[in-house]
Amino acid sequence: MSPKVGGVKILQVVLPGDEVLQFNPDGNRECIFIGPGLRWQENIIFATRSGVLKKTSQNLYYIDNHQKRYIPQKREFVIGIILKKNSDNYIIDIGGSEKAKISLMVFENSSKKTRKEMKPGDIIFGQVLVANKDIEPELVCIDVFDNSVGIGALPEDGIMFSIPLHVARMIVNPDNSFLLTISKRIKFKIVVGFNGRVWLKAPRQSDMLAVMNCLLMLEVMPLKEAEWNVFRMIDSFSVKSRN
Structure with a gap:
């Protein structure tokens, strides 16, 4: 059984040119979507970059890697x-x-x-x-x-910062509860782009800094570990704002 993190199934590690999926034109096919790192050719989906092949609950397949420069993709x-x-x-x-x-x-x-x-x-x-x-x-x-x-x-009263592309894709997944965990302590508005940019607005500056640092934890920690440390991070900024 494939491991599942934040509602995303981790399927396999692939290299450019690897065959990911193949379909029989005369058979029944499930409706799927392909994202970054994949190419459809003659009923076969190939990998165009190295990384981890993942699948969301909406049947979106994509290759996740620690790419720094954004490559525009239609509809993103x-x-x-x-x-x-x-x-x-x-x-x-x-x-x-x-x-x-x-x-x-x-x-x-x-x-x-x-x-x-x-x-x-x-x-x-x-x-x-x-x-x-x-x-x-x-x-x-x-x-x-x-x-x-x-x-x-977007309004001018928020802040914008950047996160790794794989982190951006992780938190926009509707099955990922990380943002909901943060919202238990802080009320905020957030907009996340697939190009790794985040716009954030919260009542206080300390709240915005706390949310920003919670998201940045995902760059160096697994999702579960970051969730365990969310409230500790928020509390640390609450103490700093009072001092």
Whole structure:
């Protein structure tokens, strides 16, 4: 039986070129999704990078490794920083090798008269619409019904910091209760991008620092050990704030 951590099954260690899954075109197939590190070709899914093959409860397969630079993937949600405005687009840093862009018209209720105005340094939460090695990534901040559904410009009264990509994927998994454990002591709002960036807001600065350090524990500790140390970490920042 495959080990399961935070609702994610750990399947096997793979290398580039390894065959991960194979399907019979005439047989019954389960509906699956493939994520970073995998490629579909002629009913076979191959690994494109080395790492640990994992599967979520929603049948999403992906390869997890300690990659530092983000490689944009279509439909992933990311946090970007506005760099400048260029004609009808904003140029955005999403942590990849290439800068991304987003049209001024892909915001909720946006028109030529009411389009969103942002300035360099503003933080934005969007979804990758185009991810191709030959062209720059493109983001969008609305769904197919032209609704923002929680994506768009993020408020200025929060803090943003970075975590490893594998940690970001771990905590956005709906089966992972780590954030719920933290919320038993601290009320906070959080936005996590698949590019390893986190936007966080809490009532007090000490609360934000406590949550940030709880998440950073996942870089050096297994999930269970980090959960055991959550309240100790939060209490340590509560003592510092009183002194």
